[in-house]
Amino acid sequence: MSTAHSDANSGDADLAIGTVYLVGAGPGDPGLITVKGLSRLRASDVIVYDRLVSQEILSHAPEGAELIYCGKRPNHHAMSQDDINACLVEKALAGHTVCRLKGGDPTVFGRGGEEALELRAHGIPFEIVPGITSAIAAGGYAGVPVTLRGVASSFAVATGHEDPTKEEAAVDWRRLATATDTLVILMGVGGFDAIAQELIAGGRDGATPIAFISWATHPRQRTFVSTLSRGAEDIATHGIEAPAVIVVGEVVRSAEALSWFERRPLAGKRVLVTRTRDQASEVSRLLEEQGAVPVELPMIRIVEPEDWGPFDRAVDEIATYDWLVLSSANGVRAMRDRLLARGLDVRALAGPKVAAVGVKTAEELQALGLRVDVCPDRYVAEDLAEALVSEGIAGKRILLARAAEGRDVVVLRAREVGATVNDTPVYRTVPVQEYDERVIGDLLAGRIDVVTFASSSTVRFFLDVLGRERALEALEGARVACIGPITEATATEAGIRVDVQPAEHTVEAMVAAIVESYRR
Ligand code: SAH
Numbered sequence: 001m002s003t004a005h006s007d008a009n010s011g012d013a014d015l016a017i018g019t020v021y022l023v024g025a026g027p028g029d030p031g032l033i034t035v036k037g038l039s040r041l042r043a044s045d046v047i048v049y050d051r052l053v054s055q056e057i058l059s060h061a062p063e064g065a066e067l068i069y070c071g072k073r074p075n076h077h078a079m080s081q082d083d084i085n086a087c088l089v090e091k092a093l094a095g096h097t098v099c100r101l102k103g104g105d106p107t108v109f110g111r112g113g114e115e116a117l118e119l120r121a122h123g124i125p126f127e128i129v130p131g132i133t134s135a136i137a138a139g140g141y142a143g144v145p146v147t148l149r150g151v152a153s154s155f156a157v158a159t160g161h162e163d164p165t166k167e168e169a170a171v172d173w174r175r176l177a178t179a180t181d182t183l184v185i186l187m188g189v190g191g192f193d194a195i196a197q198e199l200i201a202g203g204r205d206g207a208t209p210i211a212f213i214s215w216a217t218h219p220r221q222r223t224f225v226s227t228l229s230r231g232a233e234d235i236a237t238h239g240i241e242a243p244a245v246i247v248v249g250e251v252v253r254s255a256e257a258l259s260w261f262e263r264r265p266l267a268g269k270r271v272l273v274t275r276t277r278d279q280a281s282e283v284s285r286l287l288e289e290q291g292a293v294p295v296e297l298p299m300i301r302i303v304e305p306e307d308w309g310p311f312d313r314a315v316d317e318i319a320t321y322d323w324l325v326l327s328s329a330n331g332v333r334a335m336r337d338r339l340l341a342r343g344l345d346v347r348a349l350a351g352p353k354v355a356a357v358g359v360k361t362a363e364e365l366q367a368l369g370l371r372v373d374v375c376p377d378r379y380v381a382e383d384l385a386e387a388l389v390s391e392g393i394a395g396k397r398i399l400l401a402r403a404a405e406g407r408d409v410v411v412l413r414a415r416e417v418g419a420t421v422n423d424t425p426v427y428r429t430v431p432v433q434e435y436d437e438r439v440i441g442d443l444l445a446g447r448i449d450v451v452t453f454a455s456s457s458t459v460r461f462f463l464d465v466l467g468r469e470r471a472l473e474a475l476e477g478a479r480v481a482c483i484g485p486i487t488e489a490t491a492t493e494a495g496i497r498v499d500v501q502p503a504e505h506t507v508e509a510m511v512a513a514i515v516e517s518y519r520r
Pocket of ligand 1: 027028052102103104105106107108109110132133134135138185186187188213214215216217218242243244245
């Protein structure tokens with residue numbers, strides 16, 4: 001053991017030197033990073049990441065961390081390996097905690113070993129945090145286990161793209177051909193023709209089944225089953241894409257029985273999410289769980305009301321109110337931000353009872369530490385109005401904090417039974433100023449399967465922003481899903497055919513209804 005190493009790892013060495021974590025981020029599905037990998041990522045202030053590391057994993061980086069992309073594309077190096085090594089060394093010597101995030105496992109064709117050697121040479125402490133390698137995970141997600149009792153009891157992993165600068169160490173395909181039951185090839189799509197010929201020359205039967213698993217564990221995962229002798233031709237004719245894991249061997253036959261990921265109800269379906277950027281992520285996550293590929297095209301933005309006066313005055317007189325009523329989660333967030341901007345917090349809301357239109361609004365209130373006294377079972381304004389009425393609100397004063405352009409149901413009903421309602425705007429929803437034209441192109445070309453509308457304003461702004469005629473044309477080739485009866489009515493009145501209408505007004509119910517529509 002070198003002195004440099006023991007110093008660096010002993011803890012009483014120069015405290016200014018940072019540690020480098022060589023972390024495997026897993027094959028793509030953001031859930032496939034290890035608990036330890038995630039905690040190391042969260043503890044780092046410099047993140048050096050590769051191309052196949054997902055945005056979602058990167059979103060766990062601490063705020064303010066420096067993100068350095070060193071992705072390599074085929075035949076194109078964004079940063080040379082020397083530059084990457086130098087970068088890790090430089091950042092660690094400057095005292096940063098560095099997370100070197102790599103796709104899959106850092107030591108499987110990931111140059112993790114090289115980087116570790118470089119770090120050791122500079123006396124920089126490091127950890128290797130293993131990850132789930134695509135070599136094994138791809139098969140798992142495709143229903144092709146690399147070993148299977150009675151079918152395969154050994155496997156090998158080889159690279160189909162040897163470093164051309166390496167002199168020896170070329171993969172000996174002929175020897176590998178029959179050495180193990182299962183052979184997994186990474187980076188092998190481009191050169192598959194030559195590889196297959198070598199394997200056959202080495203004695204592997206040309207009829208051996210093989211699987212190309214592209215974008216494994218990603219929503220767009222696609223498995224294509226072929227044979228050793230036909231594979232190269234299939235790559236060309238079926239447009240098989242890299243990155244792909246190639247599995248060679250009898251285990252491939254189990255794909256038919258064991259495939260699961262690509263059989264999920266919405267597998268590969270592209271679903272448009274028209275909510276605000278902030279709110280879209282929740283819908284997107286639910287869709288992804290069902291196998292869909294969410295495509296976010298926000299049509300609305302949330303902005304401050306034109307005048308905060310009415311709300312501010314009401315808060316200053318909060319003790320004169322019996323009820324504080326919130327009709328959306330957006331409203332709760334807007335209210336919170338306004339209080340904070342004025343140097344206040346929820347204490348300024350003490351006094352009145354609290355009512356929420358639905359469970360999401362209630363959760364948002366509870367997150368602020370406010371107890372919710374009334375929350376109807378269904379999530380429409382009519383139910384909230386009735387829930388309030390049954391609380392006995394005659395003669396009571398209600399502060400309603402909501403969207404400037406919301407519906408008047410609660411106001412009218414409460415006034416009808418003799419309550420005084422102060423209806424104050426805390427936000428406005430306005431159309432986006434720009435949007436991604438390519439998504440509209442996809443929609444017009446029939447490349448979007450479902451369009452979701454989670455509010456009446458998303459419907460209206462979709463029509464406004466695109467122009468009515470173009471909007472209707474764009475919707476023709478897709479199923480239209482609305483979150484609830486009000487949104488559906490807005491769509492129907494505008495001449496939009498609504499195909500999916502959930503029983504309950506929640507995004508969960510909307511996603512479930514989309515799934516159901518594909519079962520039918
Ligand atoms: N360290 C990585 C492999 C790096 S080499 C690991 O352990 O997974 C890059 C190659 O890995 C790609 O060319 C492809 O063959 C394979 N690969 C990585 N992620 C993949 C994925 N999600 N789907 C299919 N192949 C993948």
